[in-house]
Amino acid sequence: MKAPVVEERGVVVIGGGPAGLAAALGARRAGAEDVLVLEREHRLGGILPQCIHDGFGLFLYKETISGPEYAERLAEDAVREGVLAETGAMVLDLTPDRLLRVNSAGGYRLIKAGAVVLAMGCRERTREMIEIPGTRPAGIFTAGSAQNLVNLQNLRIGNEVVILGSGDIGLIMARRLTFEGMKVRGVFELMPWPNGLERNVRQCLRDFGIPLELSSTVVEVRGRDRVAGVVTARVDEFFRPVAGTEREVACDTLLLSVGLIPENELSKRAGVELSPLTGGAVVDETLMTSVPGIFSCGNVLHIHDVADWASFEGFEAGRHAAGFLVCGAAAGPRVRITPGENVRYVLPQAAASGAAGLELSFRVTAPARGMWVTARGAATGASYYRKKFARLVPSEMQKIKIRKAVGEDIEVACHG
Ligand SMILES: Cc1cc2nc3c(=O)[nH]c(=O)nc-3n(C[C@H](O)[C@H](O)[C@H](O)COP(=O)(O)OP(=O)(O)OC[C@H]3O[C@@H](n4cnc5c(N)ncnc54)[C@H](O)[C@@H]3O)c2cc1C
Structure with a gap:
């Protein structure tokens, strides 16, 4: 049988979000001639195209712009500066010696990279992960998937909403759904403090009179075909529901904004050491992981509250990946x-x-x-x-x- 052809590449970046695009730019600006971004979706920008609110780019562009504008600027810079960006290209596997198995429009292929930058972002925690008891009706969404349905697919996801968790995505969705004519009954947060940025609590909840209940949680989902309500309760200092504080809140939709998990399945395949504290790779000051020539940046490394920080980290990871092509890893x-x-x-x-x-x-x-x-x-x-x-x-x-x-x-x- 004929051995498969292996494509030789310089710096290969996995993921075309703000971290990945910035990494590609960082590598090009540091002199790498051949820089390839592989993005599984059919557009560049990662999570940003669905973040249609403004508030992005204050540090990188010195102005606040929307997520899609931010993604467009970075993608245009990358292409103008000679980065090759392939969409619809899913990386299926990565080995410690930087062999990538990729499924893309041209079919299945193998790529051998001189250096790799991991920039695969994160995914949301689900109802199963936090084990909310009750029935299993329709109408339960993670906040990011609700954002995708409303902002990119123009769908209405319900009428009356309860949001569990005060992470930034949940806060932003509380305001967004209010704009869409839905009634947000309240945001319930397990911790005694909000989990999102103070500016989001102010601009997305307080300005719209949406209640935020701290030290509380959802202890039961009700409804058969569609959510008919949830039961909330206060929690004690050990996060245990306090008996007698249960309250039924009528709603047809439950949104979960209960944490993000760095998407490190490929990193594990490559033998990259992960930190139990961040869920991302253990890196040194060059953002190189425990596997020489594999670098990490953005939400796959640790969860960022601001896209600019993910981009700045990307520039650095890309710069060092370009350096690795020339000098290898420092001993x-x-x-x-x-x-x-x-x-x-x-x-x-x-x-x-x-x-x-x-x-x-x-x-x-x-x-x-x-x-x-x-x-x-x-x-x-x-x-x-x-x-x-x-x-x-x-x-x-x-x-x-x-x-x-x-x-x-x-x-x-x-x-x-
Ligand atoms: C809903 C939401 C609202 C936000 N609001 C703000 C805000 O107002 N202001 C702000 O500054 N920041 C905001 N942020 C934070 C900011 O968007 C993130 O910090 C930033 O997007 C992280 O960038 P990233 O490139 O690491 O990840 P992502 O943007 O998630 O990009 C990762 C990319 O990798 C791709 N990928 C993953 N695995 C593979 C694979 N195997 N093969 C190929 N491609 C792959 C994914 O498809 C994705 O495109 C928000 C984030 C979210 C989720």
């Missing part, structure tokens, strides 16, 4: 970067020993006011960073820069 001792008190995760998780100008992204575990963020040496206790923050919330990713060279493992913490 030498590494330091580890770990989260300490009130820090949920910190990224990157590793860096070359002696690296200076390290930029770290982190999220806190609980809201905090007037707290110090510190980075301390694990061996010597030396201070590498110390700054007081007026306000920190889990929904907003923070970035800090360590100017000193780091020659030992460090811990990033947030304390009084």
